Amino acid sequence: MSETPQSADLIVFGGTGDLSMRKLFPALYHCDRDGRLAPETRIIAMSRGGLDDADFRGKVDAEVRGSVPVDDLDTWQRFLDRLHHVSVDISGEDATGWAALTALLAGHEQRSRVFYLASPPMTFGPFCRELHRAGLVTPASRVVLEKPLGRDLASAQRINDEVGAIFDEEQIYRIDHYLGKETVQNLLVLRFANAFLEPIWNSLWIDHVQITVAETVGTPGRRGYYDHAGALRDMVQNHLLQLLCLVAMEPPSRNDRESIRDEKVKVLESLRAITGGEVDRFTVRGQYTAGESGGVQVPGYLDEPDNTAPTDASHRVETFAAIRAEVKNWRWAGVPFYLRTGKRMPDRYSEIVVQFKDVPHSIFPGSTPNRLVLRLQPSEGIKLHIMAKEPGAGEVALKPVPLSLSFAETFTTRVPEAYERLLMDVLTGNPTLFMRRDEVAAAWRWIDPILGAWESYGTAPEPYPAGSSGPAGAHELVSRSDRAWHEEYPA
Ligand SMILES: NC(=O)C1=CN([C@@H]2O[C@H](COP(=O)(O)OP(=O)(O)OC[C@H]3O[C@@H](n4cnc5c(N)ncnc54)[C@H](OP(=O)(O)O)[C@@H]3O)[C@@H](O)[C@H]2O)C=CC1
Numbered sequence: 001m002s003e004t005p006q007s008a009d010l011i012v013f014g015g016t017g018d019l020s021m022r023k024l025f026p027a028l029y030h031c032d033r034d035g036r037l038a039p040e041t042r043i044i045a046m047s048r049g050g051l052d053d054a055d056f057r058g059k060v061d062a063e064v065r066g067s068v069p070v071d072d073l074d075t076w077q078r079f080l081d082r083l084h085h086v087s088v089d090i091s092g093e094d095a096t097g098w099a100a101l102t103a104l105l106a107g108h109e110q111r112s113r114v115f116y117l118a119s120p121p122m123t124f125g126p127f128c129r130e131l132h133r134a135g136l137v138t139p140a141s142r143v144v145l146e147k148p149l150g151r152d153l154a155s156a157q158r159i160n161d162e163v164g165a166i167f168d169e170e171q172i173y174r175i176d177h178y179l180g181k182e183t184v185q186n187l188l189v190l191r192f193a194n195a196f197l198e199p200i201w202n203s204l205w206i207d208h209v210q211i212t213v214a215e216t217v218g219t220p221g222r223r224g225y226y227d228h229a230g231a232l233r234d235m236v237q238n239h240l241l242q243l244l245c246l247v248a249m250e251p252p253s254r255n256d257r258e259s260i261r262d263e264k265v266k267v268l269e270s271l272r273a274i275t276g277g278e279v280d281r282f283t284v285r286g287q288y289t290a291g292e293s294g295g296v297q298v299p300g301y302l303d304e305p306d307n308t309a310p311t312d313a314s315h316r317v318e319t320f321a322a323i324r325a326e327v328k329n330w331r332w333a334g335v336p337f338y339l340r341t342g343k344r345m346p347d348r349y350s351e352i353v354v355q356f357k358d359v360p361h362s363i364f365p366g367s368t369p370n371r372l373v374l375r376l377q378p379s380e381g382i383k384l385h386i387m388a389k390e391p392g393a394g395e396v397a398l399k400p401v402p403l404s405l406s407f408a409e410t411f412t413t414r415v416p417e418a419y420e421r422l423l424m425d426v427l428t429g430n431p432t433l434f435m436r437r438d439e440v441a442a443a444w445r446w447i448d449p450i451l452g453a454w455e456s457y458g459t460a461p462e463p464y465p466a467g468s469s470g471p472a473g474a475h476e477l478v479s480r481s482d483r484a485w486h487e488e489y490p491a
């Protein structure tokens with residue numbers, strides 16, 4: 001039975017940015033369409049944009065309407081009517097913006113109040129200080145911090161301290177939207193609600209794990225953010241490491257936020273540090289050049305259209321990262337975890353591949369090891385490739401065939417986007433799928449030496465053409481046996 005939604009004010013700092021337009025507003029529209037937002041709930045966007053409410057509603061209408069199924073214009077209009085815009089520049093002295101926000105929120109202290117920081121991480125501390133100074137932080141308010149939290153461990157700790165000076169830890173929601181994806185949550189169910197996997201979920205039976213997040217999109221219009229982030233900070237420090245944690249963690253004692261977070265931290269702390277000369281051996285970075293993606297010619301990273309021209313940082317930033325990681329504990333010793341992510345790849349897909357070892361002794365020629373593939377997107381599902389006999393008389397011929405579970409075919413309900421789930425969790429005060437401060441710190445502790453080494457090289461990453469599967473060096477990271485599988489049984 002669905003609960004009656006409570007009235008809320010959701011204030012989105014960075015409400016005109018890429019994240020807001022591509023993910024947050026479409027998700028909020030779906031929540032509204034499904035009746036999960038109370039009639040009085042308001043969404044107040046903040047940016048330097050100098051827009052009034054009408055301008056902002058026009059912008060959302062133009063940029064978001066095409067990406068959501070607007071089958072009913074009244075519902076779309078109701079959604080637009082919830083939107084407001086307040087201009088503020090956090091890097092300058094700007095009293096008018098804060099006065100306007102204060103006026104808008106006055107008299108609504110009883111509502112659930114959520115401040116969503118969808119702006120560059122360095123603005124998080126200043127925004128929180130200004131909110132406090134304006135007296136807008138009520139005991140019941142919550143703050144959402146987008147990833148990546150900082151640029152390294154030191155800046156993450158500083159931001160956490162700054163935000164922690166204004167909000168209690170229970171009020172802070174550190175988001176990683178991959179944790180809101182259905183298949184990611186299903187990974188926990190697969191591992192801990194099925195008995196057959198646990199006995200073989202270790203280095204005795206598993207050869208290696210591949211975690212891949214491939215995107216076809218480039219970074220047009222995002223130079224300001226991306227030049228200072230890169231794939232390692234933007235994707236690996238958070239999304240890919242969270243996925244690795246869920247694959248590698250020990251069974252938590254309960255399905256509650258602290259038990260799960262405790263186990264994830266243990267995994268992060270067990271990651272074998274990659275330092276000094278090992279960085280060259282175990283990591284690869286690349287940057288896309290012009291090529292063909294999705295059937296059209298696209299520019300290279302340095303020529304992406306943007307308001308700002310490329311700088312030295314643009315030349316050095318990676319749009320592709322691959323790492324051979326290892327979890328040094330009893331369960332996983334010696335099992336490589338290959339992490340890979342890149343922009344302008346040939347296809348968009350995110351998946352976790354668990355590659356089992358071969359049978360101890362094969363009596364059939366042509367047998368290949370089992371593999372479990374968890375597809376996070378698109379077409380979420382789980383496939384277990386097993387060996388089967390090809391029908392027919394004569395010599396036994398083997399073929400790997402998938403036992404396949406497609407969520408779309410098995411469950412008829414719409415699979416919600418991760419941000420829908422997570423935004424509703426914040427609005428209703430459920431922090432289970434959000435990250436704890438020590439998790440973020442442990443992830444940075446492992447990433448920092450890699451970043452440090454890459455920055456010390458002072459050289460450009462390996463180029464790869466848009467639409468290719470990354471720089472040549474990335475393929476060398478994967479052992480010969482892993483490659484053999486790809487060659488024989490492409491996804
Ligand atoms: N884009 C994505 O897919 C994802 C992004 N994120 C995170 O979300 C955050 C935003 O990313 P993204 O949307 O891509 O970035 P954009 O550069 O597209 O947007 C940044 C937003 O912040 C506002 N902003 C920037 N500086 C200031 C300032 N000094 N004062 C007030 N507002 C400011 C901008 O508005 P204006 O310029 O008009 O002032 C804009 O609305 C980052 O922390 C990123 O890591 C997380 C997950 C996915």
Ligand SMILES: O=C1O[C@H](COP(=O)(O)O)[C@@H](O)[C@H](O)[C@H]1O
Nearest residue numbers: 177213215217234235239350377
């Ligand atoms: O956090 C981010 O994620 C998106 C990819 O998210 P997905 O849900 O579409 O897989 C990525 O494009 C962006 O650069 C990054 O900041």
